[in-house]
Amino acid sequence: MKTALFHLFVLFTSVTLDAQKALSISFVPTIDHTSIVLDSNYQYGDISLSINNLKFYISELALFNDDTFVASIGKQHHLFDAGLPTSGLISQEMTEPGAFNNIRFNIGIDSLTHSAGVFEGDLDPIHGMYWSWQSGYIHFKLEGTSPACPTRQNKFQIHVGGYQAPNNTLRKIILPVVASSSLNIEIALDKIIQRMFGRQLFQMMSPGPTAVALADLFPQIFQIKK
Amino acid sequence: MTLKSIIFLTFLIGLMSFTDIKDIRLPYPAHFPNPTFDFQKTPLDSTKILLGRILFYDPILSKDNSISCASCHSPFNAFAHTDHDLSHGIYDAIGTRNAPALFNLAWQKEFMWDGAINHIDMQALAPISHPGEMGSSINEVVSALNASNEYKELFQKAFGEKTITGAKVLKALTQFQLTLVSANAKYDKVNMGKDSFTLQENNGYMLFKKNCNTCHQEPLFSTYQFANNGLPVDTTLNDFGRWQVTGQTKDSLHFKIPSVRNLSYSYPYMHDGRFKTLREVLNHYTEQKIPLTSNEKADIIAFLLTLNDADFVFDKNNKYYKKKG
Numbered sequence: 001m002k003t004a005l006f007h008l009f010v011l012f013t014s015v016t017l018d019a020q021k022a023l024s025i026s027f028v029p030t031i032d033h034t035s036i037v038l039d040s041n042y043q044y045g046d047i048s049l050s051i052n053n054l055k056f057y058i059s060e061l062a063l064f065n066d067d068t069f070v071a072s073i074g075k076q077h078h079l080f081d082a083g084l085p086t087s088g089l090i091s092q093e094m095t096e097p098g099a100f101n102n103i104r105f106n107i108g109i110d111s112l113t114h115s116a117g118v119f120e121g122d123l124d125p126i127h128g129m130y131w132s133w134q135s136g137y138i139h140f141k142l143e144g145t146s147p148a149c150p151t152r153q154n155k156f157q158i159h160v161g162g163y164q165a166p167n168n169t170l171r172k173i174i175l176p177v178v179a180s181s182s183l184n185i186e187i188a189l190d191k192i193i194q195r196m197f198g199r200q201l202f203q204m205m206s207p208g209p210t211a212v213a214l215a216d217l218f219p220q221i222f223q224i225k226k
Numbered sequence: 227m228t229l230k231s232i233i234f235l236t237f238l239i240g241l242m243s244f245t246d247i248k249d250i251r252l253p254y255p256a257h258f259p260n261p262t263f264d265f266q267k268t269p270l271d272s273t274k275i276l277l278g279r280i281l282f283y284d285p286i287l288s289k290d291n292s293i294s295c296a297s298c299h300s301p302f303n304a305f306a307h308t309d310h311d312l313s314h315g316i317y318d319a320i321g322t323r324n325a326p327a328l329f330n331l332a333w334q335k336e337f338m339w340d341g342a343i344n345h346i347d348m349q350a351l352a353p354i355s356h357p358g359e360m361g362s363s364i365n366e367v368v369s370a371l372n373a374s375n376e377y378k379e380l381f382q383k384a385f386g387e388k389t390i391t392g393a394k395v396l397k398a399l400t401q402f403q404l405t406l407v408s409a410n411a412k413y414d415k416v417n418m419g420k421d422s423f424t425l426q427e428n429n430g431y432m433l434f435k436k437n438c439n440t441c442h443q444e445p446l447f448s449t450y451q452f453a454n455n456g457l458p459v460d461t462t463l464n465d466f467g468r469w470q471v472t473g474q475t476k477d478s479l480h481f482k483i484p485s486v487r488n489l490s491y492s493y494p495y496m497h498d499g500r501f502k503t504l505r506e507v508l509n510h511y512t513e514q515k516i517p518l519t520s521n522e523k524a525d526i527i528a529f530l531l532t533l534n535d536a537d538f539v540f541d542k543n544n545k546y547y548k549k550k551g
Contacts, residue, residue: 117268117347118396125351125364126392132355132364134471135344167473208473 022181024091025061025073025103027080028225029054029187036189038082044190047197049146049156051189054082055129056140057109057122061090063100064174070100077109079122079129100179107218108139108170114163136161136207139169140218142192149202156196160215162207169207169215173222184225191217250275252332255409257417257445261332263346263404270401273384276547278402280380281395283546286370287350288360290316295353295399298325301544304488304535305329305406311499319358322463324499326484327492329408329538334450339481339497340468341452346403347396364392371395376549406544408487409445412532417445423532430529437516438526441483447533452480456514460498467497487533504530 029036031044031051041050058078063070074090081087109123114136118125129138140160149156162169177183195214196202204210250270252261281287285294298313299305305328307313313321323339337343343352353359354367371377371390378388385394415421423431434442443449452468459466459479468477481497495501501510508523518526538544 115344117345117400118393120391120393124392125348125396126368128365130348130351132351134342135348 021095022091022093023063023071023073023183024089024181025183025185027058027088027090027185027187029082029189031189031193033186033188036082044193047146047148047193049144049148049193051082051142051144053141053143054080054189055127055138056080056107057129057137058090059106059109059170061103061105063098064102064104065098065100066102070098073103075122077113077119077122079127081127100177102174102176103183104172104174106170106172107215107222108161109137109163110170111163111168131159131161131206134206136163139215142189146197148197150200151202156202157205158192158196158201158203158214159205160211162211164207167207167209167212169211171215171218173219175222175224177224186223186225188221188223191221250405252404252407253409254407255414255418257414258409259333259446262335263332265332268397268400270404271384274398274401275405276402277380277384278398278400279544279547280549281399282402286374287354287362287367288316289362289366292316293360295350296546298353298359299328301541301546302491302539303327304408304491304539306488306492308491308493311494313359315356315359316361319361321356321358322465323497324494326482327488328403329406329487329535330446330485331406332404333446336450336482340471341482342471346400350396350399364395367395368392380549406538408535408538410537411487411535413529414445414535416532424528426525426528427532428529430525430527431532433518433522433526434529437511437518438486442486446485447487448483448485451483452477453483454479455481455496455510457496457500457510460500463498465498486530488535488539489530490534491539 031042036042036051036054038054039050039052041048056079058080060076061073061078063073071092071094073092078090079087113119113123123137125132129141130136131138138159138161140158142156142158144156145154146156147154160169175185192214195217201210201214204214250272252265252270254261282295282299285291285297287294293314293316298307298310300307307325311324313323313325315321326339331337331346334346335344337346337349338352343349351364354362354364368390371381377390381390381394382388384398387394412421412423412427416423435444441449441451441453457479466478468480468482469475471477489495489504493502495504495507501507504527505523508518508526512518512523
């Protein structure tokens with residue numbers, strides 16, 4: 001039944017996409033340019049690892065033509081969850097998209113939303129993306145295991161958050177694109193993995209300079225997949 | 227009476243009770259400032275308040291169904307935990323801080339002794355998740371509530387939806403807690419011209435304004451800022467307060483200034499409950515170079531007692547509310 005519903009859903013969306021002019025953007029996390037599958041083993045150089053959780057917030061996704069705003073895509077805040085394949089696809093029906101040559105979005109949640117109380121949907125603290133002991137969303141979460149981690153059960157847990165200066169980890173991403181109705185964005189986790197293993201950074205769960213330095217990698221890991 | 231007018235009257239009564247239910251205005255006296263909580267964005271609603279009240283007293287929020295919010299925030303103690311220096315949790319765990327009294331929360335922006343929580347909606351997440359408090363998680367709470375038909379009905383009434391989400395649980399708890407207004411102590415009655423201070427109380431009031439009011443500013447009796455009041459760190463706890471939140475050394479040993487309303491109901495005092503009596507508290511401040519004679523201390527205490535709000539503490543609308551089942 002579930003699969004039948006899903007097929008119906010796909011059929012329905014593809015029909016409306018055709019009829020309505022839609023733009024869809026997909027996010028695909030990779031290691032060494034290979035899409036990751038949760039809980040599978042990867043050999044990255046001499047590092048072997050497995051990722052069992054990858055979630056992050058994509059906020060204010062929009063099309064721009066140079067510096068001119070063209071259109072918003074999807075909800076203001078979108079939770080990407082590698083465990084939920086549908087969460088990697090954001091689409092927007094539009095009548096006249098207009099010319100655009102770059103897309104922009106934030107990784108994380110802005111400070112205004114941060115201080116405005118609780119929200120439903122993707123921002124509900126139920127998704128494990130909110131710190132309970134000190135207010136703040138986790139902007140980016142990467143968890144897994146590696147025999148090289150000297151931690152309990154060889155786990156690594158990277159939770160990047162912090163919304164107040166000087167520890168703000170919200171990062172703006174700007175990607176030049178050739179206008180098209182479907183865009184694929186690759187999230188190359190390589191640099192994050194290199195940082196983790198290079199600096200033996202396997203547990204990060206609070207805002208601070210280490211989180212800020214890791215967040216500085218975000219603009220480098222998102223790229224348009226050709 | 228014609229049938230038509232009966233129908234009209236029924237409609238009118240229905241309408242009245244409806245307007246009664248929704249759009250409750252937070253009651254507070256004229257000498258209070260405007261609340262900091264944005265009631266325009268999130269108005270009070272009696273069905274949500276009632277749901278929040280039921281949740282507040284329900285141990286379903288804890289891992290082993292043993293601890294409710296009210297376990298450490300009892301209405302008869304101005305929602306503090308009288309006679310316990312540090313808060314309690316599941317499996318007889320003892321926390322590191324004194325459970326603060328809960329009232330006039332609509333005038334506060336940051337919560338917890340160190341201000342780690344930036345909005346009242348988010349506050350409950352901390353005790354729910356803390357292993358030494360309720361040891362659960364918002365996910366577990368939502369699953370437990372979704373398994374209860376009674377709660378589904380209550381959420382349906384309050385939010386128009388049977389599906390319970392984390393956001394709805396937190397919003398309901400907020401609604402109830404916002405209604406905890408303490409504004410009818412003798413001090414308030416004097417302010418409203420309904421009562422008058424004794425000579426000693428008045429003398430204490432003058433001394434209070436001179437020596438205490440900078441931090442414990444009337445009429446809320448706190449600025450709700452953070453301050454270091456000179457208490458040496460308890461080396462069994464090593465709690466440095468706000469510094470742990472901001473990472474800035476200037477905030478070391480800074481704690482949120484508590485209101486001095488309802489002190490008789492909410493002892494012991496200070497962030498770690500180290501003082502059992504007001505005399506000990508005042509002695510600490512005289513050691514901190516606030517010059518007060520023994521008589522002056524007695525007068526200040528007489529004034530502080532005018533801040534006890536029995537109407538608030540014994541308000542039946544704040545007490546445990548029994549669900550149907």
